[in-house]
Every structure is written in structure tokens, then in C-alpha cells.
Amino acid sequence: MDILTHIAAGIAIGTTITICTKGSALKKIGIVLAGALGGALPDTDAVSMWSKFDVTFGKLFGLQHTGCEIYSAKFWYSHHGFMHSLLASVVFGFILLLIAYLLQQRFRKQKSSFCQSFKRNIYIFLSFISGFIAHLLCDMLTPAATWGGVNLFYPLNTYTGGWGKIWWWNNYDVFLIINTLITTNILILFISQLTKAKLKIFSITVFVLAFAFIVIQVNTRKFDFNHTCSSAQVYQKYEAKSKEIQENILGKKLYNSIKQFDNSVSLNF
Ligand SMILES: [Zn+2]
Structure with missing residues (x-):
């Protein structure tokens, strides 16, 4: 799935957590940013498609394959490899906590142990992990491609997902639901x-409803986006189909407005 929807999903989770927790405005901003970071981080493994990858990382690590080959392969550092695993979510969650601890040690007058810092930042950790896992779940809905899903249970070599329920992008309906939630x-x-009213239950209900709507939307596309042949022609056909589905769901007017917005940003979503 596209990076904008992943980041939006992380923000949606982060904002839900902030409503359910107490704390300063700064802490709440930290929780939302952690969710967004968790939503975006897994796709850093697409760095191998960077035009200068071979002359930088490739040379530095003495890699025998080109960035393009690495991207589609099933090495731990390929796209949908380790970075798309539950283990990575926990590892990077702890790295985030460690950074928060070191920053607090540096700038706070009152020093604390790592355990105390962990307890204080537990919701930042949870928001990050949830954003990260939401990314993995969304990617599992996309076509199998060369990976057959994501390496969810790394270091096991099994790949989960590749269900082909949605196309890589043009999932405007899902994007709209997530943004409505935010x-x-x-x-x-x-x-x-x-009003100082406690709206925790209301917020959780809205979150569950949004999640249910997304589940319904992705399961009612009535089209299998998995393809055995990956020629440019087939790719274009599936791309066109994903747009046709969106036009049918949203109606011509809303579809055209969001398509216009999509064309105005440099990232596909
Ligand atoms: Zn991804």
C-alpha cells in the first residue's frame, strides 16, 4: 500500500491513543508522531530502488546484487523482508524508547532509570508499534508479487499475506475512511x-467502526488483484481496474476530486 495511507493510519491510531490517555500536549504530540513514524518506517526497505543505491550502499556493503534485484528478492534486507516483520516493530520500538530515555537524561533536571522512562513513554511505544503493525496488515492485502506477502514472522522464512484484495495504491475509499477518523x-x-468530558468510549467506538468499514471495503472489491504475469500491460490493466472500482464506490464527482488531489501530490496513494 502507499506511504501516505500508511502514515495516515499511524496518525489515526496515535490520535485515538491520545484521547484514551492523560498527559501534556507535548506528550500527546509525541504519541501521534510515533504512530506516524511506525506507519512509515517499514517502507525504508525500498531504499534499494534508489537510483544511487548501487554506488553507495551496494559498494559500502560489497553487495553482489543490484538494488533492483534486491528489492524483488527475498533477502532479509529486501522489500517486505525484516523491515516488514513483527520483530522489527519491537526492535525499532525499543530503539525509539532508548532515544527518548537518552534525550530525557540529557535535558531533564530529574534523572530517571530506563524502566521509569519506559513506563512514562509506554503510550509512545504502543502508538509506534500499532502504526507499524497496521502497515504490515495493510501490505498483506496487496498482491503477492515476487515475495508472496510480508516476512511477518522473521526470522522464519515464511511470508504472510499477498492476498491481492487491493491494488498497491488508488485505495481512495480506505484513505477517506482513515482521514475521516483522524x-x-x-x-x-x-x-x-x-468541556472536560471523558470521550474515551466514544473514541474507541469510532475507531472500531472505521476499522470495520475498512474491512468491509477491502473485502467487497469483487476482484482478485493477484497476477501471475507481471508484464507492463497486465500491470496497466490492474491499475485501470483499481481506478474503475474507486469510481464505482465513490461516484464520479468525489472520485474526480480525490484523483485531482492525488495527481497534485508527488506521491502515489
Ligand atoms: Zn510496506
Whole structure:
């Protein structure tokens, strides 16, 4: 799935967690940013497609394969490899906690142990991990391609997903649901700050509803995006089909507006 939807999903999770927790505005911003970071981080393994990868990383690590070959292969550092695993979510979650601990040791007057810092930042950790795992789940819905899913249970060599329920991008309906959830959460936060009302249950209900809507949407495409032949022609055909599905779901007017927005940003979503 595309990076914008992944980041939006991380923000949606982060904002839900902030409503359910107490803390300063700074801490709440930290929780939302951690969710966004968790949503984006797995796709850093697509660095092998960078035009200068072979002359930089390739040379530095003495890699025998080109970046392009690495991307589609099933090495631990290939796309959908270790970076798309549950283990990676925990490892990077702890690295984030360690950075937070070191920053606090450097700038806070009152020193604390790593355990105390961990307890203080537990929601940042949870938001990061949840954003990261949401990314893995979304990617499992995309076509199998050369990987057959994501290496969810690394170091095991099994790949999970590749269900072909959605195309790589053009999932405007899912993007809209996630952004509606973010907007609702911001409104809830605003109202709860103004009225001091406890809207935790309401927020969790909205989150569950959004999740259910996404599950329904991805399961009612009535099209299998998995393809055995990966020629440019086949790719274009599936790409066109994904757009046709979106136009049918959203209606011509909404579809054209969001397509216009999609064309105006340099990232596909
Ligand atoms: Zn990914």
C-alpha cells in the first residue's frame, strides 16, 4: 500500500491513543508522531530502488546484487523482508524508547532509570508499534508479487499475506475512511479539552467502526488483484481496474476530486 495511507493510519491510531490517555500536549504530540513514524518506517526497505543505491550502499556493503534485484528478492534486507516483520516493530520500538530515555537524561533536571522512562513513554511505544503493525496488515492485502506477502514472522522464512484484495495504491475509499477518523479524533480532542468530558468510549467506538468499514471495503472489491504475469500491460490493466472500482464506490464527482488531489501530490496513494 502507499506511504501516505500508511502514515495516515499511524496518525489515526496515535490520535485515538491520545484521547484514551492523560498527559501534556507535548506528550500527546509525541504519541501521534510515533504512530506516524511506525506507519512509515517499514517502507525504508525500498531504499534499494534508489537510483544511487548501487554506488553507495551496494559498494559500502560489497553487495553482489543490484538494488533492483534486491528489492524483488527475498533477502532479509529486501522489500517486505525484516523491515516488514513483527520483530522489527519491537526492535525499532525499543530503539525509539532508548532515544527518548537518552534525550530525557540529557535535558531533564530529574534523572530517571530506563524502566521509569519506559513506563512514562509506554503510550509512545504502543502508538509506534500499532502504526507499524497496521502497515504490515495493510501490505498483506496487496498482491503477492515476487515475495508472496510480508516476512511477518522473521526470522522464519515464511511470508504472510499477498492476498491481492487491493491494488498497491488508488485505495481512495480506505484513505477517506482513515482521514475521516483522524478528523473525528481531532474534533473529539478539541471537545474534550473544552468541556472536560471523558470521550474515551466514544473514541474507541469510532475507531472500531472505521476499522470495520475498512474491512468491509477491502473485502467487497469483487476482484482478485493477484497476477501471475507481471508484464507492463497486465500491470496497466490492474491499475485501470483499481481506478474503475474507486469510481464505482465513490461516484464520479468525489472520485474526480480525490484523483485531482492525488495527481497534485508527488506521491502515489
Ligand atoms: Zn510496506
